[in-house]
Amino acid sequence: MTTSFDSFQKRRLQSSYVSVVISIALVLFMIGMLGLIVLKSTKVANHFKEKVVMTLFLKDDLDKKQIASFKEALAKEPFTKNVRYVSKEEAAKAYKRDLGEDFIKFLGDNPLKNGFDIKLKAAFVTPEEMLRIEKKYQKNKFVADVNYDKLLVTQLTKNIKRISFWLLILSGFFGLVAIILINSSIRLAIYSKRFNIKTMQMVGATKRFIRKPFIWQSIKLGLIGALVALVSLFIVIYYVDDYVPTLALTKDYTALAYVTGGVLLTAFFITWISTFFATQRFLNLQTNDLYY
Template sequence: MASSFDSYQKRRLQSSYVSVVISIALVLFMVGVLGLVVLKSTKVANHFKEKVAMTLFLKDDVTKKQLEGFRASLIKEPFTKKVIYITKKEAAKAYSKDIGEDFLKFLGKNPLKNGIDIYINADFVTPKKMTELENEFSKNAFVSEVSYDKPLIQLLTKNIKRISFWLLVLSGFFGLVAIILINSSIRLSIYSKRFNIKTMQMVGATKRFIRKPFIWQSIKLGFLGAFVALLSLAGLIYYVDAYLPALDLIKDYITLGYLVGGVLIAAFIITWLSTYFATQRFLNLQTDELYY
């Protein structure tokens, strides 16, 4: 009879552990997906920002030697992503192709100027910094005019701020949900052992001594749940990368490193805190309060 009861208790305990691992895995998978979106959204935003070019139209009297020196100085600047020199002849060909006819036949001469397209690093693509660069280049002795798409910069900055704000709100919401769900699962698991906790306390065990095995057990379950979540995330990333190779998910080792580290750290912190406060609650209860 005692053997049957022990077997029943063991199965019940194992079932409780499985439910905790599944709950942790599901929640961490959800958090991991959101984290991936957040990390990739920054990269995607930077990708679009770095497509923005500032064009410097050069004066006609700039010599080849001066041009080479100017280009070399631009490449060394921290705001420079890439520098492309476009001659007035190349610009005329491109413009003729855009409008569908050779405008030089009507004008007789090329009114365009030699230019340098500077593709800006993402950190400098803001209305304020672009205006500062424009003012700086306007004072340059080699530059006759500075041109870039100001409305596009303002629109990009506005939309990126808006998206970042809502992603932050969504991250906070899912983070709270994750803590609540994992905390509830761990509390239910510890609730089944509340009499064992009180018995240990009554025979003189300290709170720290009682909490320690529960915390370690929960951390193990948390890491097991994190492992399951990471396997699921790996499958999702492989699937998405097959259909959207432009995102370059599998080869983005930095993002994947942050994702793995974030999931493992979240599993450790949430399970540790949840177990600590759950055991603390039962340690502070009176014996007659354990039945309610």
């Protein structure tokens, strides 16, 4: 009879552990997916920002040495990602290609100017920063005019802020759901051992001594759940990368490392904190309260 009861208790305990691992894995899978979306959205946003071009049109009286010196100075600026010199002959060819006709024959002269096309680093592609750069170079003795698509920069900045805001709200929501679900699963697992906790306490075991094995057990379950979540996540990433290769998910080792580290740390801290407070609650209960 006793053996049968012990076997039943053991199966019940194992079933409880499996449910905890599955709950943790599902929640961490969601967090990992959201983390990857946040990281990739930032990278995509920066990619589009760094496609924005600011053109500095040069005065006509500059010689080759001055142009080369100015290009070198521009390349050293903290906002510069890439700088390219475009002669007025190159610009005329580009216009001719776009218009489909030779406007120079019609005008009799090339009205375009030599210039530099500057691609800025993502952090500097905001209306405020680009306006500051524009004002700086409008005063430069080599520059005749500064041009860039102000409307595009404004709209790009607004859209990125809007998307970032909603991703932040969504991240906070899923983070809260993760804490609640993992905490509930661990509390239920510890609830089944509440009499063991009280028995150990009654024979003189300290609270720290009682908590320690529960915390380590929960951390182990959390890490197993994290590994299950990561394996599932990498399978999904592999298949998504096949269908949408432009995202280069499997080659973005930095994003994958951040997601892996984030999932493992989340599993560790949530299980540790949840177990600490769950065991503390039962340690502080009176023996009669354990039945309710």
